Amino acid sequence: MSPATPAAMRLAVVGKGGAGKSVISATLARLLARRGHRVLALDSDPLPGLSLSLGAGVPDDAPLNAAAERDEDGRWRLVKGIGPARAVQRFATDAPDGVRLLQIGKTGRQGLAANRASHNAFYQVIHRLDQVRSLDDWVILGDLPAGPRQTAFDWAPYARRFLLVVEPTWQSMLTARRIIRISRDMRDDVAFSLVVNKATAASDAERVEDFLGVGLLAIVPADDDVRDAERAGVSILDRAPDGPAVHAIETLATALDEHA
Amino acid sequence: MARLLARDGYNVLAIDGDSNPNLALTLGIPADRMSHMPVLPSNLLRRTEAGAQLTHTLEEIKSSHSVTGPDGVELLVMAHPQHADTGCLCSMHATVRRIIEAASDEDRDVCILDTEASPEHLSRGTASYADVMLAVVEPYFKSLETGRRMAALANDLGLERVALVANKVRDEREMEAVQTFASNHDLEIAAMVPFDETFALAERAGTAPLDFNPESAAIAPINELAHTWGTNGRA
Numbered sequence: 112m113s114p115a116t117p118a119a120m121r122l123a124v125v126g127k128g129g130a131g132k133s134v135i136s137a138t139l140a141r142l143l144a145r146r147g148h149r150v151l152a153l154d155s156d157p158l159p160g161l162s163l164s165l166g167a168g169v170p171d172d173a174p175l176n177a178a179a180e181r182d183e184d185g186r187w188r189l190v191k192g193i194g195p196a197r198a199v200q201r202f203a204t205d206a207p208d209g210v211r212l213l214q215i216g217k218t219g220r221q222g223l224a225a226n227r228a229s230h231n232a233f234y235q236v237i238h239r240l241d242q243v244r245s246l247d248d249w250v251i252l253g254d255l256p257a258g259p260r261q262t263a264f265d266w267a268p269y270a271r272r273f274l275l276v277v278e279p280t281w282q283s284m285l286t287a288r289r290i291i292r293i294s295r296d297m298r299d300d301v302a303f304s305l306v307v308n309k310a311t312a313a314s315d316a317e318r319v320e321d322f323l324g325v326g327l328l329a330i331v332p333a334d335d336d337v338r339d340a341e342r343a344g345v346s347i348l349d350r351a352p353d354g355p356a357v358h359a360i361e362t363l364a365t366a367l368d369e370h371a
Numbered sequence: 372m373a374r375l376l377a378r379d380g381y382n383v384l385a386i387d388g389d390s391n392p393n394l395a396l397t398l399g400i401p402a403d404r405m406s407h408m409p410v411l412p413s414n415l416l417r418r419t420e421a422g423a424q425l426t427h428t429l430e431e432i433k434s435s436h437s438v439t440g441p442d443g444v445e446l447l448v449m450a451h452p453q454h455a456d457t458g459c460l461c462s463m464h465a466t467v468r469r470i471i472e473a474a475s476d477e478d479r480d481v482c483i484l485d486t487e488a489s490p491e492h493l494s495r496g497t498a499s500y501a502d503v504m505l506a507v508v509e510p511y512f513k514s515l516e517t518g519r520r521m522a523a524l525a526n527d528l529g530l531e532r533v534a535l536v537a538n539k540v541r542d543e544r545e546m547e548a549v550q551t552f553a554s555n556h557d558l559e560i561a562a563m564v565p566f567d568e569t570f571a572l573a574e575r576a577g578t579a580p581l582d583f584n585p586e587s588a589a590i591a592p593i594n595e596l597a598h599t600w601g602t603n604g605r606a
Contacts, residue, residue: 127391128488133513157490159516169516218520223494257488258391259451260460281402281577282393289391289451342548344512 120148120250120371123270127286128257130276131308134337134347135360136254137164141348142364143250144208151203151246153253154214155233155266157223161254162214166346167206173216173229174202178236180228187231195239198232199246207346240269259290265297272302272370275325279307279315284322291323304328304370306363329363331356372597373398373483374581375590377442381602382480384433385440387448388467388497389487390460395448399441399579409436410450413462416469423465429473441579464495472500478605493524502603503532505561505596510537510545515552522558532603534561536596541566562596564589 120143124136136152144150154161162169178198179187189198203211213236216229223230237253240246251269255261267273273294275287291303303325307316309332316330336351343350347357377383387394395405415432416423425432437445447470449463467484474482484501486492498504504525508518518535525533537549540563553560569587573580580587 127393129509158488158520159513163513163516218490218494218524223490223524258389260390260487260489260491263390278574280571280574281396282574285393285396285402285405286391338511341511341513342545344516 120252120367121269121271122251122274122367123253123255123262123267123272124274124276125255125259125262125267125287125290126257126276127278127283130257130278130283130286131331131337132257132276133160133164133254134341134356135274135276135306135308135331135363136252137161137166137346138348138357138360139364139367140165140206140210140250140252141208141346142361143252143367144210146364146368148250149248150210150250150252151199152206152210152212153237153251153269154212155237155253155261156256157215157218157226157230158256159217160256162206162212163344164346165206165210165212166349167204167210167212169217170204170214171219173226174204174214175216175229175232175236176226178202178228179232187228187235189232189235194242195236196243196245198236199240199243207349234266237266238268258286259293262290263293263297270301272304272367274304274306274328275323276306276308277319277323278309279311279319284319287319287323287325291325306331309333328366329359331359331363372593372601373444373481374440374442374579375594375597376481376601377444379598380479382475383444384437384474384480384482385444385446386467386470386482386484387446388464388484388492390449390451390491391487392448392451394485395438395440395446396577397574397579398444398446399582400438400446402577408438408448410448411436411463411466411470413450413466415466416462423469425466425469425473429470429475432470441582460491461495464491464497468495468497468499471498474500476502481602483601490521490524493521493528496528498525498530499528501530503534503600504530505534505536505600507536507538508549509539510541510549515549519552519556519558522556532600534559534600536560536562536564538564539566540564561600562592564592564596 140152203213206212215233216226305325334356336354340347340350373385506518506521567589569584573583
């Protein structure tokens with residue numbers, strides 16, 4: 112165990128829909144926690160993903176709804192007495208292996224409007240995470256929804272490294288390239304690393320790496336165990352801890368530890 | 372669906388309403404043309420007492436901003452975040468909503484909106500003038516849950532015909548899992564599309580599945596889906 116101060120462990124996982132962001136984020140979060148890191152996982156997707164892949168529950172109501180209110184001008188603000196530190200402390204929930212999970216809240220019967228407070232609270236909290244001294248030695252790992260939209264609207268301000276989860280398809284590669292371009296237009300303090308997922312041939316990773324011009328950190332092979340876990344909606348760490356996908360994500364955790 | 376209907380003589384307007392626009396590629400427009408695609412500008416709306424209205428007719432918008440793809444499908448691409456100068460995609464969603472409203476409901480005309488992997492098109496009402504919403508799901512729990520939540524939002528938006536399309540179904544067991552989920556949540560299944568290697572290979576090659584292998588297993592159920600739900604029963 113070497114829970115070194117993970118100054119560089121400020122991660123956002125991005126990519127096309129179905130590329131495997133949630134499975135990789137969740138497994139990585141738990142593996143890093145097992146290595147002795149304290150891990151805060153951030154789920155900013157209004158559709159189910161990260162929490163199920165972690166093996167945690169999906170609450171009916173967005174916990175952060177209690178954290179924001181409108182001011183006299185109708186603008187959202189955090190409720191008095193709740194800063195980013197307290198919001199994380201109070202509204203993050205426990206996930207397996209000691210991971211703490213902060214969720215934006217899922218779209219349910221009441222529609223998105225019901226979670227407007229939570230969305231606003233979440234956005235404000237993530238923009239002030241760097242003020243939270245008690246999180247300095249934590250890994251912060253965010254799983255973003257599919258596509259470039261949240262990147263474009265600055266939903267990962269905490270991230271110092273974007274993990275691009277890319278399948279060896281054109282759709283997936285073009286998506287990753289859009290995310291890189293948008294992000295580079297907006298900020299210059301973020302590094303990019305590539306995780307090629309569902310690789311079936313040796314040349315897959317090389318092709319993606321060449322196309323994107325981003326350093327490769329891990330290759331996750333296509334794995335029937337992942338499909339099994341996905342069918343059931345459970346974590347691959349609980350369903351197939353010795354499968355090839357978990358091994359590949361172990362190498363990703365090691366690579367990130369070395370970068371940090 | 373867009374191309375199969377176009378081949379049968381329908382006039383098909385496809386709208387890529389995804390802020391991550393890939394529909395052109397899957398229609399069969401080569402990747403190297405995609406950087407030069409026209410996108411819908413953000414100034415196509417004007418405010419009126421009756422709400423936002425298009426500043427041009429749909430025919431004018433099509434002639435200035437559409438691309439004609441294989442089989443004669445006409446494609447309009449919504450701007451993506453790189454083009455959004457306002458810091459918000461709201462006006463683009465409103466534009467697409469009005470375009471769908473303006474789309475012809477003549478018997479041989481079909482408009483298909485391909486949306487983002489998010490509830491944006493429902494929460495912003497982008498899809499509110501659609502006659503039918505198809506939620507494409509894979510036989511995985513997260514995907515089914517997403518489909519269920521999308522269907523609930525669509526019902527709230529007042530869309531009358533909402534159904535699941537199960538895609539990449541590998542075997543009996545997966546088929547049953549989808550059926551059980553659908554019946555537990557009172558959802559209709561519009562089609563079961565089998566897992567088809569062709570689609571994966573086409574995505575790797577950056578071509579349309581229909582061009583890669585027109586005889587492949589998934590094409591027939593998609594064709595049937597297109598001619599039933601895709602035409603809203605007018606065929």
